[in-house]
Amino acid sequence: MSTGIEPTxxxxxxxxxxxxxxxxxxxxxxxxxxxxxxxNLDEALAGYRGEGRTPSDEELREAGIDPERNVSDASLPEELE
Structure with a gap:
């Protein structure tokens, strides 16, 4: 995907x-x-631009995230709003 911008x-x-x-x-x-x-910069830029792949459940667990409790678009608890 080209953005039309020449990177420096x-x-x-x-x-x-x-x-x-x-x-x-x-x-x-x-x-x-x-x-x-x-x-490594290419990979970091893809993540920065949201072009990265979705992490596997195993990768989430390794990062300390429980995939079963990781819900997209869920409301934040009141204490975090």
Whole structure:
């Protein structure tokens, strides 16, 4: 999916890591190589734009979320509103 915008990406080396940053969004990621940093940035930008895949129940559990109690569009409890 093309947005018609040419991204501006910076790559910097910081000790043993390469850091890739999209200057338009401020989203950044890192990797041990330039290629890894850019691949990780692509994944981070997809998540930032809501293009990521839905996590599996196992991934939700690993993140401390109970999939059976995770309800979309549910109202927040009063104490969190």
């Amino acid at each position: 990406i910076t790559l910097t080396e910081e000790e043993d890591w390469w850091v890739a940053r999209d200057t338009e969004t401020g989203v950044a990621s890192q990797g041990r190589t330039k290629t890894a940093a850019l691949d």
